[in-house]
Each structure stands twice: as structure tokens, then as C-alpha cells.
Amino acid sequence: MTDIHRTSNGTSSKSTSKAAKDESLEYKMEIVWGNVLAHCVLHAIALYGLTDVAWKSNVKTLLFATVLVFVGVMGVTAGPHRLWCHRGYSAKLPMRILLAVCSTLAFQNSIFTWARDHRAHHKFTDTNADPHNAKRGFFFSHIGWLMVKKHPDVIKRGGGIDCSDLLNDPVVYYQHKYYYQLSLIITFFLPTYLPHYLWGESIWNAFIMAGITRLILEYHIAWSVNSVAHMWGNRPYDESIDPAENMMVSLFGMGEGWHNYHHVFPFDYRASEFSWKLNPTTQFIDLMHLLGQAYNLKTVPKDLIKARAQKTGNGTMYEQLNRQKVGQVDAENEKGYTYDY
Ligand SMILES: [Zn+2]
Numbered sequence: 206m207t208d209i210h211r212t213s214n215g216t217s218s219k220s221t222s223k224a225a226k227d228e229s230l231e232y233k234m235e236i237v238w239g240n241v242l243a244h245c246v247l248h249a250i251a252l253y254g255l256t257d258v259a260w261k262s263n264v265k266t267l268l269f270a271t272v273l274v275f276v277g278v279m280g281v282t283a284g285p286h287r288l289w290c291h292r293g294y295s296a297k298l299p300m301r302i303l304l305a306v307c308s309t310l311a312f313q314n315s316i317f318t319w320a321r322d323h324r325a326h327h328k329f330t331d332t333n334a335d336p337h338n339a340k341r342g343f344f345f346s347h348i349g350w351l352m353v354k355k356h357p358d359v360i361k362r363g364g365g366i367d368c369s370d371l372l373n374d375p376v377v378y379y380q381h382k383y384y385y386q387l388s389l390i391i392t393f394f395l396p397t398y399l400p401h402y403l404w405g406e407s408i409w410n411a412f413i414m415a416g417i418t419r420l421i422l423e424y425h426i427a428w429s430v431n432s433v434a435h436m437w438g439n440r441p442y443d444e445s446i447d448p449a450e451n452m453m454v455s456l457f458g459m460g461e462g463w464h465n466y467h468h469v470f471p472f473d474y475r476a477s478e479f480s481w482k483l484n485p486t487t488q489f490i491d492l493m494h495l496l497g498q499a500y501n502l503k504t505v506p507k508d509l510i511k512a513r514a515q516k517t518g519n520g521t522m523y524e525q526l527n528r529q530k531v532g533q534v535d536a537e538n539e540k541g542y543t544y545d546y
């Protein structure tokens with residue numbers, strides 16, 4: 206966590222990026238044709254789903270598929286991202302199992318692999334050691350990085366990041382160990398079988414809509430955090446970095462688009478300064494907190510956020526907000542959530 210926390214300090218983040226750039230290894234891009242083919246086939250199926258099968262499916266199947274898109278997105282944002290990678294909060298076993306199931310549904314690698322790659326993303330943001338380096342363009346940071354061999358800087362520098370804490374959690378350990386078996390059941394079998402069993406949908410329609418099309422829609426939402434939110438939006442907390450506050454990404458990404466704040470204060474469980482502003486993942490964690498499942502929620506003191514925004518932001522921090530909302534946030538921050546960094 207120490208390394209990730211360093212990104213909350215502008216100078217450390219900049220010096221890390223500079224070091225990564227200076228020591229960049231020789232690189233010749235190598236396309237992984239199997240992955241290219243897999244993504245082409247999956248996208249062709251999704252296109253077929255949206256243009257043809259969707260019109261022949263039971264409306265319950267379409268609703269089910271839509272719900273699964275957001276359950277998958279939420280599974281990753283609340284689980285591998287805010288809980289396991291950034292340790293923004295702690296969770297009891299039932300909640301960790303629930304998040305493991307939901308993030309397996311999202312089929313974005315095991316919790317361990319996801320969190321490890323994401324720690325590299327934060328430590329080496331937008332350098333060659335960042336797995337989805339946005340400096341290499343929109344296509345690369347969105348989907349291209351999944352179609353080529355990793356840059357040697359990712360392997361060399363990413364290998365030095367301490368991830369030992371992750372596998373100490375038996376939920377992460379077993380989800381990683383049995384990832385493909387679990388995925389077969391949770392990602393593909395259940396979304397196909399349940400609509401057939403519950404309301405008599407054909408296996409074909411259920412597979413195309415709730416299996417594949419749902420997965421591709423969820424992928425594009427998740428990938429937009431790495432591409433769109435690293436290119437477009439406001440930078441009120443640190444204008445020297447690429448990650449930005451992007452409302453559209455937050456709208457579909459369950460609150461993950463407040464990316465300028467998140468890269469400055471990655472350990473804040475809200476991934477935003479504001480839990481009320483397009484941030485369903487935070488509201489879900491708050492609900493679990495009320496139910497006694499989530500605890501040790503980490504936030505950043507308001508004065509520290511303001512000081513940082515004044516020092517490195519682009520000066521727009523409170524222009525977008527009305528006074529009433531700011532007052533509401535101040536009251537919220539006085540509730541006494543723990544802050545232990
Ligand atoms: Zn990012």
C-alpha cells in the first residue's frame with residue numbers, strides 16, 4: 206500500500222513516472238492473435254445480439270442481462286478495485302464472498318490478477334509500466350492492451366509491487382486458484398441457464414444476450430475508466446496528471462469516473478470526494494456498512510482535499526458545486542469515518 210499511497214503525493218508520483226520513463230526498456234509490440242480473434246468473435250456475437258436476438262428475446266431476459274451488466278461492474282468496483290487493490294475499506298467474509306461472485310461474473314481476470322495490474326496502473330500511471338498506458342492512445346488504453354504482449358516495463362517494474370497481502374485472503378486465493386472453473390459456471394452457465402429455467406427463454410437467446418452481449422457491454426464500461434477517464438474531463442485536484450473527472454464514465458461505471466480525485470487519493474473508499482454524486486458503488490458499500498458487513502471505511506479529511514486542490518488543481522474545485530451541496534458534504538465528512546493514512 207505504501208507504493209500506491211505515494212501517488213497521493215504529487216511529487217512522488219511525478220518522480221516515479223519520470224524514473225519509469227527514463228529507464229524504459231526496449232520494446233517491440235507483439236500482437237497476441239488469439240486474443241484479437243477472441244475479441245473479434247465476442248464483439249461480432251454482441252453485435253448480432255443487439256441487432257437481432259434482442260428483438261426476439263423475452264423482455265425479462267433483456268432486463269436480466271441489463272441488471273447483470275451493472276452487477277458485474279459493481280462487483281469489480283466494490284471488490285477487486287476499492288476493497289482488495291486499494292484497501293479503501295474492510296469487509297467481512299459474507300461480503301467478500303458476494304463480491305468475489307459478482308466480480309467473477311464480470312470476467313475481468315481473477316481478483317488477484319486484477320488488483321496486481323491495477324496497483325501497477327496507479328504506481329506507474331500513464332508510463333510504459335502502466336498495463337493500459339493512456340499515453341499510447343485511446344485504442345490501446347481501451348482494448349488494445351488486451352491484444353498485445355505486455356510491455357517489458359510492466360513485467361519488470363510491476364513484478365516489484367508487493368501483492369502478498371492479496372493471497373492471504375482465502376477468498377482471493379481460492380477464487381484465483383479455481384478462476385476458470387468458477388467463471389465457466391458464474392460467467393457463462395448461470396446467466397444462460399437461469400432465464401431458461403425461470404421464464405422459459407431459449408438457451409440460445411439467453412446465451413447471446415445474458416452471456417455474451419451483457420459481457421461486452423460491461424467490458425466497454427470498465428475499459429472506459431482506463432481510456433475515456435484518462436483523456437477527457439476536469440482536473441480539479443491535480444492538473445498535472447491525465448486522469449480526469451468524467452461524469453459519463455461515472456454514470457455507467459457506478460461511480461468510477463471521478464478519476465482525477467481517485468488517482469490523487471486512491472485509498473478513499475468512495476473513489477470520489479463526494480459519495481452522493483453519481484456514485485452507486487459508494488452507496489452500496491455504505492449500505493453494507495449499515496448491515497455490519499463493511500467497516501474501516503477510509504476517507505480523506507476535507508481540509509487535506511482542499512489544500513491539495515489549491516496546490517495542484519486547476520482551480521475549478523468548487524465552481525461546479527452549489528453551496529448547499531458543499532454544506533451537505535461537510536456534514537457528511539464530520540460523521541467520523543476513519544482515516545488511517
Ligand atoms: Zn486510472
Ligand SMILES: [Zn+2]
Pocket residue numbers: 286291323327467471
Ligand atoms: Zn484505482
